[in-house]
Amino acid sequence: MLEVTGLNKVYEGHGRRVEAIGDLTFKLADGEFACLVGPSGCGKTTLLRCVAGLLAPTAGEVRVGDRVVDGPPDGLAVVFQEYGRSLFPWMRVRDNVALPLRSPDKRRLVDEALAAVGLEDAHDAYPWQLSGGMQQRVAIARAIAFEPRVLLMDEPFAAVDAQTRAELEDLIRQVWQRLRVTLLFVTHDIDEAVYLGQRVIVLSKSPTHIIDALDVDLPAERDQLTTRSAARFTELRGRVYEQIQQAKLGR
């Protein structure tokens, strides 16, 4: 379980005070997939950093499992937008994926994770020999190999082309269904949020609070063509779009 309660975050320093997160409370059940959307600068990355234990909240708390987060929690992995910066260029793909692993079973975990993202032929390559989409697959494979209970993703597909993005979206749905991981996925793309999530949480502009949380009652089996052309998909994306417009106006 992932539980955020009364979270508030104020950045202070150099004569500047920014209240990034106003007051956030929400909960994800084990194995739930929720997407967070909100206007640019509303505090999404700040929230993920607090959940990942990389940043201390000003008030409130985050719990992962039964523990209050006060540093990087066990069993939690993060995939960032900038795959270029999260992979080490001097390490081969397999070593990048093996990096966080302590298990004696490292080799099998790396093999399985690279196969799961369709990169079984890239073990010996260096990240800079791969396309952007492939590099992001490596970053996803590293998270999978770690077998996390909670996975945080911060706009992981923002820097790849549209076609690769669609492929990676489907890959993430498969990974989530297979690992039964609790997944919190940040995106500024409304369609992506509705396509991927079981729930979409819409954030206000900063200082952030939740303005809407809607259940995505689309069938669990999703595909780019059928799901995106379903009437219910259009309805849901319309509702989120409206909420975001309101949020930008400062509701």
Ligand SMILES: Nc1ncnc2c1ncn2[C@@H]1O[C@H](COP(=O)(O)OP(=O)(O)OP(=O)(O)O)[C@@H](O)[C@H]1O
């Ligand atoms: N280290 C920091 N020091 C001071 N202010 C910060 C810091 N990090 C973020 N902020 C401020 O906090 C607010 C929220 O930023 P954050 O990056 O969390 O938003 P975001 O929703 O992830 O943005 P985007 O969608 O543009 O990526 C912004 O006003 C930002 O300027």
